[in-house]
Amino acid sequence: MENLLMSIEAILQWDTLLLMVVGVIAGIIFGCIPGFTITMAVALTLPFSLGLGPLEGISLMMGVWLGGASGGLISACLLGIPGTPSAMATTFDGYPMVKNGEPGKALAIGLWSSFIGSIIGGIILVLAAPMLSTIAVKFGAWEFFSLMVFGLSAIASLGEGNLIKGLIAGLLGMFVGTIGTDPLLGVERFTFGSVEMLAGFAFLPVLIGIFAFSQLLSEAKNGKKEKLQFNQNLSLSYPVSKTLKNMLSSWVNVIRSSIVGVFIGALPGAGSSIANILSYDVAKKLSKNPKKFGTGTKDGIIAAETANNSSEGGALIPTLALGIPGSAVTVMMMGALLVHGIQPGPYFFISEPVLAYGIFLSFFISAIFMLLIQSFGIKFFLKINDVPMHYLIPVVIILCALGSYAINNRVFDIWVLLLFGVVGYLLKQSSFSLAAFVLGVILGPLTEENLRIAITTNPDLTLFLTRPISGVLLLLTVLSIVYAIVTDIRHNKRMNTPNSKDITV
Amino acid sequence: MTKDRIAGVVLLIFCIFFYFQTKLIDIKDLTEISAAFFPRLLLGLIAGLTVVMIIQSFLKKERKTASEKEKNEKEGIVWIIFALFALYILSLALLGFIISSFIFITIVYLIILPVKRPVKSHVIALSSILVITIALSFIFENLLNVFLPTGIFF
Numbered sequence: 001m002e003n004l005l006m007s008i009e010a011i012l013q014w015d016t017l018l019l020m021v022v023g024v025i026a027g028i029i030f031g032c033i034p035g036f037t038i039t040m041a042v043a044l045t046l047p048f049s050l051g052l053g054p055l056e057g058i059s060l061m062m063g064v065w066l067g068g069a070s071g072g073l074i075s076a077c078l079l080g081i082p083g084t085p086s087a088m089a090t091t092f093d094g095y096p097m098v099k100n101g102e103p104g105k106a107l108a109i110g111l112w113s114s115f116i117g118s119i120i121g122g123i124i125l126v127l128a129a130p131m132l133s134t135i136a137v138k139f140g141a142w143e144f145f146s147l148m149v150f151g152l153s154a155i156a157s158l159g160e161g162n163l164i165k166g167l168i169a170g171l172l173g174m175f176v177g178t179i180g181t182d183p184l185l186g187v188e189r190f191t192f193g194s195v196e197m198l199a200g201f202a203f204l205p206v207l208i209g210i211f212a213f214s215q216l217l218s219e220a221k222n223g224k225k226e227k228l229q230f231n232q233n234l235s236l237s238y239p240v241s242k243t244l245k246n247m248l249s250s251w252v253n254v255i256r257s258s259i260v261g262v263f264i265g266a267l268p269g270a271g272s273s274i275a276n277i278l279s280y281d282v283a284k285k286l287s288k289n290p291k292k293f294g295t296g297t298k299d300g301i302i303a304a305e306t307a308n309n310s311s312e313g314g315a316l317i318p319t320l321a322l323g324i325p326g327s328a329v330t331v332m333m334m335g336a337l338l339v340h341g342i343q344p345g346p347y348f349f350i351s352e353p354v355l356a357y358g359i360f361l362s363f364f365i366s367a368i369f370m371l372l373i374q375s376f377g378i379k380f381f382l383k384i385n386d387v388p389m390h391y392l393i394p395v396v397i398i399l400c401a402l403g404s405y406a407i408n409n410r411v412f413d414i415w416v417l418l419l420f421g422v423v424g425y426l427l428k429q430s431s432f433s434l435a436a437f438v439l440g441v442i443l444g445p446l447t448e449e450n451l452r453i454a455i456t457t458n459p460d461l462t463l464f465l466t467r468p469i470s471g472v473l474l475l476l477t478v479l480s481i482v483y484a485i486v487t488d489i490r491h492n493k494r495m496n497t498p499n500s501k502d503i504t505v
Numbered sequence: 506m507t508k509d510r511i512a513g514v515v516l517l518i519f520c521i522f523f524y525f526q527t528k529l530i531d532i533k534d535l536t537e538i539s540a541a542f543f544p545r546l547l548l549g550l551i552a553g554l555t556v557v558m559i560i561q562s563f564l565k566k567e568r569k570t571a572s573e574k575e576k577n578e579k580e581g582i583v584w585i586i587f588a589l590f591a592l593y594i595l596s597l598a599l600l601g602f603i604i605s606s607f608i609f610i611t612i613v614y615l616i617i618l619p620v621k622r623p624v625k626s627h628v629i630a631l632s633s634i635l636v637i638t639i640a641l642s643f644i645f646e647n648l649l650n651v652f653l654p655t656g657i658f659f
Contacts, residue, residue, distance in 0.1 A: 171551045172516075187531045189544060218583070394614050395634070399641070401593075448543040451538075
């Protein structure tokens with residue numbers, strides 16, 4: 001209780017609150033521009049948080065994250081193009097509703113769904129994360145090793161794309177993590193005699209290169225951006241009371257979709273981009289009028305938008321409690337924590353209770369800001385969408401460079417950015433999972449450390465299987481891979497169905 | 506699926522190259538497994554999976570989309586920007602952050618401009634780019650205490 005009060009005191013500073021407001025605005029802007037993703041937004045704002053304290057920095061990132069998660073709905077409804085992959089299912093009903101002449105209603109329901117989804121996701125996060133960490137405190141090196149193997153195989157098998165490629169991407173990421181000084185003996189590895197490489201590659205330029213730089217250049221190739229096409233004379237405002245009435249009449253859908261979102265979010269490998277589509281599917285199947293879905297029903301918007309926001313709360317559960325991020329965005333958030341010198345994991349809640357509560361609080365406060373800012377600022381965000389890509393892309397590239405430089409004040413890190421921009425671009429072009437790659441980079445050193453500590457403590461390899469938790473985790477690893485192989489075979493059988501568009505993070 | 510085969514060959518070369526690099530790692534026999542063990546394990550797994558991927562690429566049928574050719578033409582822009590970015594990093598030491606960034610942004614802006622326009626129409630665009638560049642350097646140097654590279658001028 002005392003810790004909670006201390007966190008409240010720490011977070012209710014005007015500068016921390018202001019940072020969250022700025023974060024939410026930045027997040028919504030990135031969220032609503034098609035081609036720019038939340039991951040990119042988090043990657044680019046991360047350097048700005050370097051000079052701040054841990055809680056301030058994380059509050060800023062949390063604002064960006066939640067803002068981004070809801071910003072996607074603006075272009076999803078008005079353009080019919082998801083602003084971020086996580087708003088894919090929002091287009092199914094949001095766009096038809098706008099075409100039916102109700103843009104205000106579509107945006108209001110989407111926004112309130114995002115808000116309520118965030119709050120429900122947040123509540124489950126607060127309850128579940130500390131509980132999970134009390135179990136994880138009992139883990140030894142064996143369990144941690146198996147957990148990381150499971151996390152990586154899950155992101156490769158449950159995520160989008162081919163299983164083999166996902167695994168290769170994850171292992172490549174881990175290999176990148178071995179460059180530099182060996183964690184146990186301090187031996188140089190693959191440094192090619194360079195002093196800068198002794199510490200390995202800094203996370204930040206790698207993350208920005210993979211998620212922001214490479215993505216930007218794919219956009220540069222696409223050239224033209226779609227313009228907003230809807231009747232500008234129609235009012236975008238919609239009374240709050242009516243919105244809430246609409247939400248109340250579908251309360252079952254709201255709660256169900258939120259829970260689906262949290263569950264999918266908490267699974268390693270599946271993030272908000274899968275949560276919103278799956279939740280939409282569930283809502284459609286369980287609805288009394290499934291035929292209405294796709295024609296502009298509010299239930300479609302509710303299902304998609306509550307799930308993509310609640311999944312963010314769910315995704316934070318394993319990130320904070322186990323130190324295993326499950327999606328591209330949580331990998332970025334984990335990077336943010338690491339940059340601020342915080343190691344998430346089972347001991348996080350014991351050693352840093354004030355910070356842990358602070359993170360929870362910033363989640364809720366950001367959700368409230370998101371609701372307010374998007375309610376009043378919708379016109380401004382629509383204007384932002386009109387800024388042409390040929391202005392945005394070069395400026396954002398320079399921001400990438402600045403962000404990479406800022407971490408150590410050295411030009412070497414901008415070269416790292418370029419290297420991983422190229423690597424990310426090539427991986428993306430040949431459809432390797434970028435999320436798996438980056439998770440590998442972050443988990444690689446920890447995996448190696450735990451493996452070597454385990455074997456040094458006791459050379460008996462069967463311990464990985466006979467220690468119960470470790471054994472179960474390895475079994476889950478095998479199951480997730482088998483699951484991926486089975487679905488892959490089924491998918492291949494259905495290969496003839498054309499144009500199943502890939503959603504990449 | 507030829508893409509997969511190319512990727513496979515590149516990955517195998519990568520594995521072989523770094524396998525020989527692991528031989529340069531100083532192995533002290535202090536612990537059960539040496540510093541070279543984990544990288545070698547990873548390289549082995551990557552190589553194994555790559556072989557599976559290459560075999561898969563022969564088993565799956567090739568699907569080609571009509572837009573593929575058009576995409577390849579635009580592919581060039583990406584590599585030009587990568588090359589320009591490398592030049593930009595090199596120029597930082599000589600020209601400093603503000604001048605290099607301004608030149609880089611301007612060139613990229615002109616490259617990705619979808620429709621070519623008369624020179625006059627670019628004046629506002631270019632001056633706003635200059636303002637943005639200076640504003641960014643101001644934010645980083647004064648608010649975030651990041652000292653940006655200076656060149657021979659300032």
